[in-house]
Amino acid sequence: MAAYWIAHVTIQDMAQYEKYMQLAPAAFQKYGAKFLARGGQALNPEGKIFERHVLIEFPDLATAQACYESEEYRLARNARADCADVMISIVEA
Numbered sequence: 001m002a003a004y005w006i007a008h009v010t011i012q013d014m015a016q017y018e019k020y021m022q023l024a025p026a027a028f029q030k031y032g033a034k035f036l037a038r039g040g041q042a043l044n045p046e047g048k049i050f051e052r053h054v055l056i057e058f059p060d061l062a063t064a065q066a067c068y069e070s071e072e073y074r075l076a077r078n079a080r081a082d083c084a085d086v087m088i089s090i091v092e093a
Helices: 014-030 061-069 071-080
Strands: 003-011 034-038 052-058 084-092
Touching (some): 014 061, 014 071, 052 061
Antiparallel strands (some): 003 052, 003 084
16 A cells, blocks of 8 residues: 655754755665645645645555655764754655
C-alpha cells in the first residue's frame, strides 16, 4: 500500500537551503520517491501558514520511513538545519 510524505516548508535562507536541495535527491532516488506536488499555488484555510507544500509518494510505509531515516536524507536534513521551518508527516494510503 502506497505511503506519502506530506511536507510543509517555509525557507528563511535560500542559499543554505540550496545545499539541502543538492543532497536530498540521492535519498529520493534510492527509495523510489515520486513527487506528486511540489510548490505551486496553495490555500491555507487553517493552521500555521507555510510557503511551500510537497506531496511525495513511496511504494509503502516502510520505504517512506526508511527514506526519512536514511543516511542520505540525514545529510540533507542537517544541511537545512536553522534555515527553514519544516513539518513532515508520513501517511499510509
